[in-house]
Amino acid sequence: MLQSLNPCQEKSGGFCFENSRRNAVLESSLSDVSSKAPRARKTGTTIAGIVYKDGVILGADTRATDDMVVADKNCRKIHHIAPQIYCCGAGVAADAEIATQMMASNVELHTLNTGRPPLVAMVTRQLKQMLFRYQGHMGSSVIVGGVDVTGAHLYSVYPHGSYDKLPFLTMGSGAAAAVSVFEDRFKANMELDEAKRLVRDAITAGIFCDLGSGSNVDLCVITAAGAEYLRGYDRPAGKGKREGQYRYKPGTTPVLTKTQTPLSLDVVDATVQMMDTE
Amino acid sequence: MAAASMMPIFSQNVSSNSDLVPEWSRQEVSTGTTIMAVEYDGGVVVGADSRTTTGAYIANRVTDKLTRIHDRIYCCRSGSAADTQAIAEVVSYQLGFHSIELDEPPLVETAAHLFRASCYRYREELMAGILVAGWDRRKGGQVYCVPIGGMLVRQPVSVGGSGSSYIYGFMDSNYKPGLSKDQCLDLTTKALTLAMERDGSSGGVVRLATISEDGVERRVILGDQLPKFSTH
Numbered sequence: 001m002l003q004s005l006n007p008c009q010e011k012s013g014g015f016c017f018e019n020s021r022r023n024a025v026l027e028s029s030l031s032d033v034s035s036k037a038p039r040a041r042k043t044g045t046t047i048a049g050i051v052y053k054d055g056v057i058l059g060a061d062t063r064a065t066d067d068m069v070v071a072d073k074n075c076r077k078i079h080h081i082a083p084q085i086y087c088c089g090a091g092v093a094a095d096a097e098i099a100t101q102m103m104a105s106n107v108e109l110h111t112l113n114t115g116r117p118p119l120v121a122m123v124t125r126q127l128k129q130m131l132f133r134y135q136g137h138m139g140s141s142v143i144v145g146g147v148d149v150t151g152a153h154l155y156s157v158y159p160h161g162s163y164d165k166l167p168f169l170t171m172g173s174g175a176a177a178a179v180s181v182f183e184d185r186f187k188a189n190m191e192l193d194e195a196k197r198l199v200r201d202a203i204t205a206g207i208f209c210d211l212g213s214g215s216n217v218d219l220c221v222i223t224a225a226g227a228e229y230l231r232g233y234d235r236p237a238g239k240g241k242r243e244g245q246y247r248y249k250p251g252t253t254p255v256l257t258k259t260q261t262p263l264s265l266d267v268v269d270a271t272v273q274m275m276d277t278e
Numbered sequence: 279m280a281a282a283s284m285m286p287i288f289s290q291n292v293s294s295n296s297d298l299v300p301e302w303s304r305q306e307v308s309t310g311t312t313i314m315a316v317e318y319d320g321g322v323v324v325g326a327d328s329r330t331t332t333g334a335y336i337a338n339r340v341t342d343k344l345t346r347i348h349d350r351i352y353c354c355r356s357g358s359a360a361d362t363q364a365i366a367e368v369v370s371y372q373l374g375f376h377s378i379e380l381d382e383p384p385l386v387e388t389a390a391h392l393f394r395a396s397c398y399r400y401r402e403e404l405m406a407g408i409l410v411a412g413w414d415r416r417k418g419g420q421v422y423c424v425p426i427g428g429m430l431v432r433q434p435v436s437v438g439g440s441g442s443s444y445i446y447g448f449m450d451s452n453y454k455p456g457l458s459k460d461q462c463l464d465l466t467t468k469a470l471t472l473a474m475e476r477d478g479s480s481g482g483v484v485r486l487a488t489i490s491e492d493g494v495e496r497r498v499i500l501g502d503q504l505p506k507f508s509t510h
Contacts, residue, residue: 132364135403136306156337162307162359164330164338176335 044212046174047088052195085146090172132161174206310479312441313354321490328482351412356439390422398428441477
């Protein structure tokens with residue numbers, strides 16, 4: 001009666017865990033030689049979304065990290081699903097990217113089949129069913145937001161497949177920093193400018209207070225009329241301006257004494273090596 | 279059938295370390311919870327807190343853990359948020375289909391059995407404690423308890439979730455058979471408040487629903503309106 005794991009059963013796609021034991025052995029032997037196995041690139045991220053008077057505003061930072069190194073200073077974390085449904089992805093970069101691309105394809109096919117524009121709830125349902133099927137191994141946390149015939153909606157979906165529907169949401173490593181801004185200043189039915197400023201401030205909080213988030217703020221404003229992707233809406237963490245010069249004019253430091261000692265050297269061997277300048 | 283394929287192919291977890299991403303963002307979302315359901319003559323009262331946590335971070339402070347399965351059947355979810363949401367969706371589908379086949383409203387007992395079937399079949403992989411409660415014409419108000427592991431038992435009153443441990447004494451001393459609807463609501467509100475005070479994984483607002491022949495009446499009691507007890 002009980003479900004049993006039979007590795008000999010045919011796999012119908014998805015993840016294959018046959019090599020996990022071999023990988024564990026390899027990883028432990030690699031650590032003996034003190035070199036690390038390659039790891040999936042995570043977007044330690046700040047993503048946020050709010051529902052305002054006329055629709056939804058999504059925001060994201062633009063830093064992609066590879067452990068402690070910034071792999072991409074200006075990556076896109078807000079993905080297009082449908083003309084009026086966008087998705088912010090956090091977690092493992094590849095997983096978030098693929099999940100959103102699959103949703104976009106499904107939505108396009110659905111629209112062609114039914115002749116109707118998609119619902120945000122539909123995207124959320126397909127996404128969460130797919131993530132649940134992979135039991136958290138697809139490490140993508142996603143905020144889905146958009147406007148459809150029933151109105152403006154905002155959902156968050158976690159890697160294990162749970163979802164929440166709320167008027168404001170934040171996810172990623174900078175979520176705690178961003179949500180504090182929302183908890184302080186969010187109001188229902190805000191005007192566009194106030195709402196944009198709020199999302200910008202929330203993402204900025206993530207950029208400054210979280211190591212995994214940085215660079216610029218991207219915004220996406222979605223209304224019944226359409227979506228406006230504001231790439232690089234704000235650049236709070238610019239390169240600092242140099243305050244002073246470290247070059248001094250010759251003669252700034254007075255010369256007190258000068259001693260010259262010639263060294264007699266003989267040329268022993270002269271070789272020429274051509275540089276490969278192709 | 280189609281619904282069964284929604285259940286994933288289960289396998290072991292492979293964990294990874296990363297300093298940049300905080301611990302709580304890599305943990306599974308859980309409804310560390312307090313849920314409760316009480317039968318009265320003519321219906322049931324269900325109640326739940328509203329906190330969903332990922333580790334020590336509250337992912338949603340206004341969660342609705344009272345999920346509609348059918349017009350007069352609700353379930354209270356505790357345990358893993360993903361697991362319980364998925365199971366509830368599967369059971370809603372199965373029950374809706376069954377109800378169309380029967381051409382009459384489904385029985386609460388049927389819903390409870392469907393929950394038990396999924397929870398028991400995949401008991402190794404799921405973490406879900408569910409209370410199924412509702413009203414039907416055959417047996418009136420009923421509460422069924424489907425805890426982790428997949429047992430099924432009908433009880434006149436049942437509590438569940440991590441916060442339930444703190445209110446067993448309160449329930450044993452304050453519940454009597456034959457309570458009226460308002461007394462049940464009052465009992466549920468007090469019990470949930472007491473649990474929320476003591477359990478770190480429960481909190482937020484108290485969500486209540488009354489299910490009877492006339493329909494479902496939902497209400498929310500916000501944090502500042504909760505009953506106050508003398509210890510604080």
